[in-house]
Amino acid sequence: MSAASSPPPLLNTLTPSRRTGFNRAFAAVYACAIVALFYRHTQTLLGSKTLVSFYVTLALFFSDLVLAFMWANGQAFRMRPVYRKEFPENIEKVVKTSDLPGLDVFICTADPYKEPPMGVVNTALSVMAYDYPTEKISVYVSDDGGSALTLFAFMEAARFAAHWLPYCRDNDIATRSPDEHFATNYWRSSESEKIKIMYESMKTKVEHIVGKGKVGEEHITGDEERRAFSKWSSDGFSRQNHPAVVQVLLDKNKDKDNTGRCLPNLVYVSRQKSKTSPHHFKAGALNALVRVSAVMSNAPIILTLDCDMYSNDPRTPLRAMCYVLDPETQKNLAYIQFPQEFHGITKKDIYACEQKRLFKVHPVGFDGLSGPNYLGTGCFFRRRALFGDPSAMILPETKDLSPDYVVNQPITAHSVIELAHHVAGCNYENQTEWGSKIGFRYGALSEDYYTGYRMKCEGWRSLFCYPEKPAFFGDTPINLLDVLNQNKRWVIGQLEVAFSRYSTITYGVKAKGPVMGLAYSYIAFLAIYSIPITTYSFLPQLALLNGVSIFPMVSEPWFLLYMFLFLGAYGQDLFEFIVERGTVQRWWSDQRMWMMRGLSCYLFGLTEFLLTSIGIPAQGFNVTSKVTDDEQSKRYEQGLFEFGVPSPLFVTLAMAAIINLLSFILGLVRLINGSNKEGLEMQMLLTGMIVMNCVPVYQAMALRRDKGRMPIKTTITASILASVVHVVASPLSM
Numbered sequence: 001m002s003a004a005s006s007p008p009p010l011l012n013t014l015t016p017s018r019r020t021g022f023n024r025a026f027a028a029v030y031a032c033a034i035v036a037l038f039y040r041h042t043q044t045l046l047g048s049k050t051l052v053s054f055y056v057t058l059a060l061f062f063s064d065l066v067l068a069f070m071w072a073n074g075q076a077f078r079m080r081p082v083y084r085k086e087f088p089e090n091i092e093k094v095v096k097t098s099d100l101p102g103l104d105v106f107i108c109t110a111d112p113y114k115e116p117p118m119g120v121v122n123t124a125l126s127v128m129a130y131d132y133p134t135e136k137i138s139v140y141v142s143d144d145g146g147s148a149l150t151l152f153a154f155m156e157a158a159r160f161a162a163h164w165l166p167y168c169r170d171n172d173i174a175t176r177s178p179d180e181h182f183a184t185n186y187w188r189s190s191e192s193e194k195i196k197i198m199y200e201s202m203k204t205k206v207e208h209i210v211g212k213g214k215v216g217e218e219h220i221t222g223d224e225e226r227r228a229f230s231k232w233s234s235d236g237f238s239r240q241n242h243p244a245v246v247q248v249l250l251d252k253n254k255d256k257d258n259t260g261r262c263l264p265n266l267v268y269v270s271r272q273k274s275k276t277s278p279h280h281f282k283a284g285a286l287n288a289l290v291r292v293s294a295v296m297s298n299a300p301i302i303l304t305l306d307c308d309m310y311s312n313d314p315r316t317p318l319r320a321m322c323y324v325l326d327p328e329t330q331k332n333l334a335y336i337q338f339p340q341e342f343h344g345i346t347k348k349d350i351y352a353c354e355q356k357r358l359f360k361v362h363p364v365g366f367d368g369l370s371g372p373n374y375l376g377t378g379c380f381f382r383r384r385a386l387f388g389d390p391s392a393m394i395l396p397e398t399k400d401l402s403p404d405y406v407v408n409q410p411i412t413a414h415s416v417i418e419l420a421h422h423v424a425g426c427n428y429e430n431q432t433e434w435g436s437k438i439g440f441r442y443g444a445l446s447e448d449y450y451t452g453y454r455m456k457c458e459g460w461r462s463l464f465c466y467p468e469k470p471a472f473f474g475d476t477p478i479n480l481l482d483v484l485n486q487n488k489r490w491v492i493g494q495l496e497v498a499f500s501r502y503s504t505i506t507y508g509v510k511a512k513g514p515v516m517g518l519a520y521s522y523i524a525f526l527a528i529y530s531i532p533i534t535t536y537s538f539l540p541q542l543a544l545l546n547g548v549s550i551f552p553m554v555s556e557p558w559f560l561l562y563m564f565l566f567l568g569a570y571g572q573d574l575f576e577f578i579v580e581r582g583t584v585q586r587w588w589s590d591q592r593m594w595m596m597r598g599l600s601c602y603l604f605g606l607t608e609f610l611l612t613s614i615g616i617p618a619q620g621f622n623v624t625s626k627v628t629d630d631e632q633s634k635r636y637e638q639g640l641f642e643f644g645v646p647s648p649l650f651v652t653l654a655m656a657a658i659i660n661l662l663s664f665i666l667g668l669v670r671l672i673n674g675s676n677k678e679g680l681e682m683q684m685l686l687t688g689m690i691v692m693n694c695v696p697v698y699q700a701m702a703l704r705r706d707k708g709r710m711p712i713k714t715t716i717t718a719s720i721l722a723s724v725v726h727v728v729a730s731p732l733s734m
């Protein structure tokens with residue numbers, strides 16, 4: 001081959017996982033074992049001598065059916081996992097810097113008290129300082145809290161950016177979120193110390209104002225700022241009811257940093273809200289940004305970020321470009337998803353907040369099919385993908401919003417600003433296709449999952465970019481109740497998809513084929529795990545208390561089948577967890593939280609969803625708090641579970657803990673004095689494992705004195721209910 005025809009520099013590679021063959025073979029064997037299990041269940045069912053034993057077997061049958069359904073769905077992720085690698089250093093060999101596509105970054109925030117403005121500012125600064133041509137970056141901040149405090153913080157941030165950006169570039173700073181940077185062991189110079197002082201004083205000022213709850217006259221400089229804040233003094237301005245506020249804080253054509261180079265666009269947007277029109281939570285906020293940005297910069301690439309997800313690697317956009325610019329991977333490409341990774345998780349990760357399966361194992365599995373689901377943050381979209389399927393673009397109401405529209409006016413032009421306010425209006429979407437066919441989709445609390453899924457059904461694909469060095473770091477709740485509430489919102493949002501006309505098992509399978517349909521179903525139906533988890537946490541234990549055997553005896557061959565099914569599932573899970581850069585300790589926490597979620601938020605999520613479908617009103621999008629109190633953090637560091645405030649979510653968990661402990665102790669006593677009947681060994685094993693998982697619950701109920709212990713009220717309620725369950729279950733011994 002001559003030099004002239006040498007292949008172009010490599011931008012990315014794809015390697016199928018070596019686990020694939022094993023996964024497929026194991027799935028075949030495991031499927032046979034499941035069939036054998038149902039053969040036995042049917043036999044037992046038909047041979048039931050009493051009504052009680054019939055119902056017990058029926059309950060186990062049904063639980064195992066749910067487990068088998070979820071197992072089958074889960075196999076989709078194991079059929080073709082793939083790993084990708086990018087070579088951002090080759091980008092400049094493929095395309096001139098000036099030809100790189102524009103990048104619009106969307107950052108969502110919704111509450112200045114749950115999401116402190118300084119956190120949002122750090123996120124914004126970290127992406128404004130990307131190693132990417134500055135004139136191509138525009139950052140849009142959506143403030144659903146409609147808060148002057150957030151706007152104030154961003155006015156300060158805009159000034160600080162003039163120092164921060166050149167400092168980062170000239171010193172090749174690795175972590176470009178100021179908070180994180182100054183917390184590391186950074187290289188100290190007179191410049192760095194000057195910037196640090198500047199940063200600290202901005203932070204103090206902003207936090208002071210947030211503490212006071214209002215922006216005082218003395219903090220407002222200039223007419224432009226006064227005009228902006230005057231909107232808040234209008235009558236009846238509240239978070240749920242206010243006009244649109246669009247404020248350009250930095251204009252790349254005018255504003256320069258302190259070395260004279262340009263600064264990226266920075267725009268604050270708080271879309272109009274009115275109590276009478278639905279706002280569709282985050283999806284609504286994102287769609288408002290899609291339109292406002294279309295009018296102002298209309299970049300072909302959009303990065304969506306939550307306010308707590310700062311960039312941990314300035315070269316991340318270049319990494320994404322390795323796919324956007326590759327003719328092979330760009331075909332029908334809708335988005336490039338990065339994993340969600342978190343800072344501040346302890347080694348033990350007691351609440352399994354790493355969510356390894358959701359944020360890493362599944363996307364890797366999805367990637368070999370038609371791509372990962374959208375995870376809500378850390379995702380580079382092609383703007384075009386928000387406007388209908390790859391072959392037929394759906395045109396928005398006006399051409400100015402269309403993805404191929406070329407903006408030819410400055411961002412601060414009067415007509416641009418006016419149009420931006422108009423498209424951020426709360427009635428703008430009436431009688432349009434926004435939320436149904438265009439943009440981020442409405443109708444499910446998990447707008448991320450739903451939007452990605454609908455795009456897949458339209459024929460788009462996506463990619464998972466999973467670099468060694470995390471591209472983003474976010475906050476995760478470190479309080480049990482927050483974790484459970486967050487997960488409850490997620491599963492409700494997923495059930496909304498599962499039981500909609502776009503259900504993954506009907507519409508999904510038709511549009512994307514069985515494997516992709518199964519993969520999406522796994523997530524959609526996650527909450528139904530609560531059925532087997534609850535059954536297995538109560539039924540065998542109540543039977544044990546009554547001395548009734550419900551599983552095969554150790555001497556029976558069926559015992560081996562049960563062992564294979566149990567160890568096979570847990571073993572494969574552990575293996576996958578470790579392969580995706582995990583530890584055994586974290587896996588243990590993960591399986592414990594799986595059980596705990598099954599007994600609380602999945603169960604309540606499923607119930608709440610069923611209640612709403614018969615007309616009982618539902619909760620909206622409850623924003624997760626990004627604030628932690630010091631005592632709580634300390635307990636988290638020590639690995640102590642945080643109960644603290646009473647919640648129904650804790651009651652079922654506590655009930656299971658009590659019943660398991662009692663039946664385990666009783667079983668043990670009977671074992672020692674030799675009065676145990678045969679065939680209770682498996683029940684003892686299962687109960688023992690659940691007791692081990694519940695150790696933090698016992699500690700919280702009986703041994704701890706700190707504020708995070710189980711509220712007495714919850715313990716008493718759970719004990720009473722556990723006794724009731726015990727009494728109700730006494731016919732088991734018949």
Ligand SMILES: O=c1ccn([C@@H]2O[C@H](COP(=O)(O)OP(=O)(O)O[C@H]3O[C@H](CO)[C@@H](O)[C@H](O)[C@H]3O)[C@@H](O)[C@H]2O)c(=O)[nH]1
Binds near residue numbers: 115376446493625
């Ligand atoms: O009415 C709303 C509600 C939320 N948000 C923003 O949405 C983001 C995510 O909210 P958060 O409370 O942090 O939810 P999490 O459960 O932590 O988020 C996960 O789950 C969400 C869907 O339930 C996804 O949108 C997120 O990207 C994903 O990280 C935050 O930036 C919020 O400011 C809005 O902009 N408007």
Ligand SMILES: [Mn+2]
Binds near residue numbers: 306308475624
């Ligand atoms: Mn979050």
